[in-house]
Amino acid sequence: MQIDLNCDYGEGFGGSHNGDDVTLLHSVTSANIACGAHSGDPDVMRRSVIQARELGVSVGAHPGFPDLQGFGRRMLLMSPSEITNSVLAQIGALYAIARAEGVTLSHVKPHGALYNYAAVTPAAAEAIVDAVAAFDPDLILIGLAGSRLVDAGHAAGLRVAHEAFGDRTYEADGTLRARHLPGAVIHDNNTALQQVIRMVQEGHVMAYDGTRVSIMADTICLHGDTPGASTRAARLRQGLIAVGVRVAPLTTIVSSNNRWRRSA
Amino acid sequence: MQIDLNCDYGEGFGGSHNGDDVTLLHSVTSANIACGAHSGDPDVMRRSVIQARELGVSVGAHPGFPDLQGFGRRMLLMSPSEITNSVLAQIGALYAIARAEGVTLSHVKPHGALYNYAAVTPAAAEAIVDAVAAFDPDLILIGLAGSRLVDAGHAAGLRVAHEAFGDRTYEADGTLRARHLPGAVIHDNNTALQQVIRMVQEGHVMAYDGTRVSIMADTICLHGDTPGASTRAARLRQGLIAVGVRVAPLTTIVSSNNRWRRSA
Amino acid sequence: MQIDLNCDYGEGFGGSHNGDDVTLLHSVTSANIACGAHSGDPDVMRRSVIQARELGVSVGAHPGFPDLQGFGRRMLLMSPSEITNSVLAQIGALYAIARAEGVTLSHVKPHGALYNYAAVTPAAAEAIVDAVAAFDPDLILIGLAGSRLVDAGHAAGLRVAHEAFGDRTYEADGTLRARHLPGAVIHDNNTALQQVIRMVQEGHVMAYDGTRVSIMADTICLHGDTPGASTRAARLRQGLIAVGVRVAPLTTIVSSNNRWRRSA
């Protein structure tokens, strides 16, 4: 009974900041660091890598669409080869900065619209997987649990981490309930905690309509861009530990979970 | 006895923010809005124009070096014609957005490294003046009091506003004391207020070495990028009003001050 | 019997060039100048405005998606208000530079993926129309003949120019035949000329399947990004004049054509 906790980090650029809160890093085991395309200039990257290293948090690349103005949250219709090349350049940029700090990258998690696009589009998923596999097949790929992205990662032989959410409601088909629908976001900290505990201990989640949906969660996404985020993150972590769930690094989680999967 | 108060505004870009605080707008009469080169995407520009209009604050363009990563604070060795064209494009971008909101631009104040470069470099000062004069000779140009930029503006027949600082110490030659030297920044609110009052009422400032230096101040720069900035700004404004100084828009200030200057 | 001929121009950025060929300007009556988002830095803009002015070519804004890497040819899912603000900023940037050269903008033609998106998407079309109308309702809007963009322009009371193509084949429903299909591009100069003559003189075009399709053409797009483009453009212009078609500026065309339309 173990789980990784991840958060996005280093999402500022130049004189602008997005309210990175180093306190949040105290609660996670993995940090996804922006690589300069949707945010994250080289100085922000280096500072973020140092902060993660000091707290023993694993560092991963967080590539997004090259759309600084839209913060990578707007769909940009790149071709598969354009996606592969952009993701390669982004991973490489962070890799070099991490290397200068003696830090090895552990994982890759696409950002925003690229994450969502790859979750449902095989060609985009494969384009990202191509980049990860070509750069370093030991990198763990984080994708939405049950999505095309994790499928593509598995198919290419990558280690894959299925990501789930404590603060989002699921539909009966296992997809996330769209944000604009009522009940899509779980604001109550205890409800979110119970949802994560059920995912980890029982391998399922209660969908919005009451259906019980199987879900495989290797890592939980902790959002950092709302007020009180670091406090909520700390409580979730404590709540998990209190019921006996071990909060562990992705490398531990994925190898053991993947092993279990293979036997399943 | 009157003075304009100005602040920089709208200095965010994309998903990143620089902590714009609309409260600060309550204390000023002029807002200098970033135009997309060092910060300020079109959506931030529009939101900022609307906020300024709602509070009756004059809107001006705040062009900077095209260096988003460096926030326009790093010297970029552009040629005079490159500066002119960049400043034109930046003024035009804000002009169009302001026009859509029924707002007329009142002034132009260069940002950061461009402001400092033009303060001491006639060719850069003239390049900026060329852009302002070519676009609209009715725009008021804000520059460091006594600098090459205001000289160039006067020479070209522009209306010019001399900018002074309440929270910075001056040297005996009228320049700002460099930030890295001791005593360069005035942290005490009352000391800053007294410096501004003396500038406005007596036309001079006490330099770091005790020398009495003549200074002509049409507008005071209120910094917004430090904690407590809006509170400090409100106190300065109140303090000025309390001693009978009128806080008035730039258009009023400059025409009357300029008239007085001509007769001097 | 008259027609405007337009081309895109000024689509270089920084040390890179896209092979702008000033010779092409000799054949057109309208130049659509890139405004810095998909291409066109301020120096390229100024140079392009000067070249157009010297040849008596009307200058228009050519706004595109803010995607320099993709040259504005990739769909970027901006919201309507983001489109409006971006188009405003782009028009304004060119407006300011043109004003410094004593040139008044005559028209706006969206670029690439934005042009195509607005051709079929009412919300995007209206977002562009909002920007044009808010900035200057006297600007002529160029859109694909019969598209949602020209519809939105008409609905808002703008003067609208319907654009048609000599070197592209049409389908029976009046849309352009997709580029990846056989016969989509007309390579033979004489065939292209005959298609344009028929559009202007008879108001229709022969579709790929032989159907006769009504089309209203105010302006013909001359592509400049292929080898021999300026020679082809010159021949088209000469061919039109030889059969008695007058090549005239957009302002002349649109007012007279629109008048004719109203009576139709």
Add this chain to the structure above:
Amino acid sequence: MQIDLNCDYGEGFGGSHNGDDVTLLHSVTSANIACGAHSGDPDVMRRSVIQARELGVSVGAHPGFPDLQGFGRRMLLMSPSEITNSVLAQIGALYAIARAEGVTLSHVKPHGALYNYAAVTPAAAEAIVDAVAAFDPDLILIGLAGSRLVDAGHAAGLRVAHEAFGDRTYEADGTLRARHLPGAVIHDNNTALQQVIRMVQEGHVMAYDGTRVSIMADTICLHGDTPGASTRAARLRQGLIAVGVRVAPLTTIVSSNNRWRRSA
């Protein structure tokens, strides 16, 4: 008697091109590929790496100031740590793309204003050296022969290649004659060839004033951005071979030259 020949390559971005001529690659042994900051998007990078690999040309990183509009030719006053981080991110981006093509980077040569700045400024030179050494101390650093950059590289224990020019005149102090002075550029191909032959065979160059100046040349820069560049490059290569100079890869040159230097 051997020399490396290098050229800049892959300096296009998005829809814009800088006239990359693959023919030029036939004459060189090393290609310096732009890394996205002053030019070179990920797709251009990948295409350039493939072209170099196919012709057996060594691939190196060509980092520049992050100034796309100025093509990295304008001085940007970055701090040493900003330079280090930017150079790291640029090397990393190209490294990742090269790795996907099975290509190992052989060298790093700074571009334009960064190259010139580092040639005369120890802090900037050390900032670049820090990046190279932290990323991979086996990378060869190319700098202007006799400059601060090569000094800093030697001091840090890097393998360093001294770069010299066939088409530029030297001053008596070993610096390049400034471009705006008469006689700065050597237009005659044979004169350029003789200058390079003398550098390689005799270890000196005739300065503009006739002085004989010692110069150590490991690699010659072949400019690609002028008409006829690839023809000139081919002739230089043939001319060198004709007199018995071996045109050899940088790795061969530097190790043997460095050995010779140590014994000198």
